Structure formats: C-alpha cells, structure tokens
Amino acid sequence: MTPSSRRAFLRASAGGLLSAFVAGHNSRSQDAPAEVAPSPRPVISPTPTNLTPQDTLFLTWQRDPTTTITAQWVGPVKDATTVRVVPRDGDEWKTGTVETKPFGNTDLKVHRFEFTGLTPGTEYLLQIGKGGQSHRFRTMPAKATDTFQWVSGGDCGTGPHAIGTNIIAAKQEPYFALIGGDLGYDNGSSAKTAIQFLQNYTKHMIDPKGRLIPMVTCIGNHEVRGGYSTKREDATYYLPLFDGLYKETTYGTLDFGDYLSLVLLDTGHCAKIGGDQTDWLDSALAERQDRPHLLVANHVPAYPSYRAPEGVKDKFGTGEANRLHWCPLFEKYNVDAVLEHHDHTFKRTHPLKGGLVDKYGVPYLGDGSWGLLRTPNTPEKRPYLATVGKAYHMTVHRLEGEQRYHVALEESGRVADVYGTRGKRPAKRG
Numbered sequence: 001m002t003p004s005s006r007r008a009f010l011r012a013s014a015g016g017l018l019s020a021f022v023a024g025h026n027s028r029s030q031d032a033p034a035e036v037a038p039s040p041r042p043v044i045s046p047t048p049t050n051l052t053p054q055d056t057l058f059l060t061w062q063r064d065p066t067t068t069i070t071a072q073w074v075g076p077v078k079d080a081t082t083v084r085v086v087p088r089d090g091d092e093w094k095t096g097t098v099e100t101k102p103f104g105n106t107d108l109k110v111h112r113f114e115f116t117g118l119t120p121g122t123e124y125l126l127q128i129g130k131g132g133q134s135h136r137f138r139t140m141p142a143k144a145t146d147t148f149q150w151v152s153g154g155d156c157g158t159g160p161h162a163i164g165t166n167i168i169a170a171k172q173e174p175y176f177a178l179i180g181g182d183l184g185y186d187n188g189s190s191a192k193t194a195i196q197f198l199q200n201y202t203k204h205m206i207d208p209k210g211r212l213i214p215m216v217t218c219i220g221n222h223e224v225r226g227g228y229s230t231k232r233e234d235a236t237y238y239l240p241l242f243d244g245l246y247k248e249t250t251y252g253t254l255d256f257g258d259y260l261s262l263v264l265l266d267t268g269h270c271a272k273i274g275g276d277q278t279d280w281l282d283s284a285l286a287e288r289q290d291r292p293h294l295l296v297a298n299h300v301p302a303y304p305s306y307r308a309p310e311g312v313k314d315k316f317g318t319g320e321a322n323r324l325h326w327c328p329l330f331e332k333y334n335v336d337a338v339l340e341h342h343d344h345t346f347k348r349t350h351p352l353k354g355g356l357v358d359k360y361g362v363p364y365l366g367d368g369s370w371g372l373l374r375t376p377n378t379p380e381k382r383p384y385l386a387t388v389g390k391a392y393h394m395t396v397h398r399l400e401g402e403q404r405y406h407v408a409l410e411e412s413g414r415v416a417d418v419y420g421t422r423g424k425r426p427a428k429r430g
C-alpha cells in the first residue's frame, strides 16, 4: 500500500462519518431491551411435513468441546424423546430426555439435549430413542498433542455448490466446521430455507469414517429479518438453533482445552459493533492472548475483497466499524488469524497492522464462498489483499504444535492457497 493510499484508507477507517455510521447504523439494537418476548408472527413459508429426527440431526457445542456435545434436530412435537450416547468401545449408555422449544413461529420444534462429562478425544455412538440408528461422533482431544484439523467458511445457501463444498469439506475429516454467517439465507423469514440448510448439512457433513461433524456458527446478515441493527427475535430460526452458545448475546467464545480459542463476533446484525461488544472483546482477547491458537470469526469483513472498504458521500465502506473498533484489539492481543466472509470470493490478506503490511500483523482469511460467488477485486486495486480467487471454497485449518496451515480448498478439490502461521506474535513469530 502506498503512503497516499494508506492515508486515504485510514481516513475512511477513522473519519467523522464513521462515528455517525456507527451511532446511526446500530441505534435500534443499542436502544432495544436486552431480552424481550418474541412477538407473534405468522408462518410465512411452508415447512416440510413428516420430518424425521435423522433429516436434520446435527451436533454443536454450548461449552467445552472436549467433554460435551449437544445433539439437535427440528421436527414435529413428539412425546418425550430420549437420546443416548456410549463410547464405541464401551457399554455404559448415558441417556438424556430431549427438551423442545419453538422453531420460530412454526409448528415445528427444536429438539435439544446436551451431554456433559464425556471423555475427551473419544469416539462415541449416539442414538435417538433406544435401539435406533447409531450415529458416530468424537469429542475433541484434551491436549493438542497430535495434529488435528477443522474447516471454516461462510455464505452457504442451499444450492448445488453449497452441497459440493459440504462434500469436499467432509472428506477432510475435520473435527468440526465453523460457518461464519449466512448459513441458508433464510433472512429470518423462511423456515423452509433454514430447514433445507440443515437437511443438506445433515446429509453431507459426515466424514469418511461415518462420523457427524459438529457445527459452530456466528451470525450473519441473512440470519435476521432486516440484516443489520435488529433484535434477537429477528433471528427467527438462527437463535432457536444456536442460543445454547449465544444465550444472552450474539457473540461469544468457545475454548478447546488449553490449546485453541475461537472468538465469535456479531458484525452489527443483532449487536452493535462498538460499545458493549467491543468492551467484551477487549476482555475476551486479553484473557486468551497467550493461547497457542487464538482465532476470531466474524461475518462482514474488515478487509473486503468485493465490496468497497471506503465510503462514498453518505454511503459507508464495508468493514469500517470493524477496522475502527476491533482490528486494533486483534493486533494488540496477538490474534493468529481472523476468519471473515460476506463477499463471496476466496481471499487472503497480507498480515496487517493499522492497514499496512507488517510481518507481525494479523492475516484475514476467507470471504465467504461456500455456496455463493462473485468476482473479487485484485491485489493491485486493494493492496491489503495477498491473493484472491473466484471460486467456491472453504478452508482447512491444520494445527501441528505451534504451526498452523490454512489450506483453501475449492469445491473441485483444487488447492487455492496454502498459508502457514506459527507461534505467537511478536515474541515467537517472524
């Protein structure tokens, strides 16, 4: 980035217009009560009939992925249903009674049970009811003593490319998948779309050994009615599925033993970027700054590959609020990588500090093309970009001790990019 383009870029990041943008853009969520009962809302899209639990069954986490697992599915109300797990090489079943809760304003219910006290790094079988089909899964290891990998991406939708990327992702045998917003594009108004996304995930996100791949998410604009500055009840189908992790806020953390922390953010959909969320982020990163692997995921990118980062007249640039409020914290607390999406391309930035290339800076990976696609701008036009591509993709994150490999794989299986990061900045890296 040249000195003049850097000045222009930082001006766009920190100018007075941005303050107005942040205040005005998020005023509804800032003023809204923290918790209000969802208002009655008509069913505005038909929902599938005769869903079985196996159609939408997926695993996720509300806490500690080394010793817990949460099983969920969407379906009609049934009498109390049980779910049970047993280690593959054991015979002592743990049985739980499933809780049900509304799935938006549909006749369907979210069915949920969380198992706790599981053994880390262990293969389990899971059954809905007693003696039904057995599903395999594994808990995360207690220590990162071995190589392991997981996948991330965003902007899936429900089309054929979303399914194609599901299939290539599952083949990598990831321990879990992190979807960084814009899951099915239900827009808080289409239960059918939300269910179709789950059906695709359930059907295809099974690894070659037959294990279910747990799903971790953060919120995007297409999870809510209105996109930005909305209330929790506008996340009509998202929060009923993921409020186990996002109980009070639409941002949070997931800590994997002592080796990996994910910090999951809301880029202005239900929570304002500045203010409370940024104060929380400061504390969350401060507590985790010495973690061997500390990654952040958010939906709207700080460093976009398609949309304009700089505002024009009364239009504000993409990622301006991230760059003002969050990027200085990412840099201060040694975040190893930020995973971002929304622009529907493949992109990797240079390591950045204050918008400039800096070998001790933070790389921003992703841009959200699990199932949707646009043509990116070039690194010549956007000097913060290291590489871009027009390709449906997700990224495999392979952790080996202090070493991290971030391998972007296209839907076809072609390797789009291999990027390595190592250790913590600035003490060990470089």
Ligand SMILES: [Fe+2]
Pocket: 182, 220, 221, 222, 299, 341, 342, 343
């Ligand atoms: Fe988006």
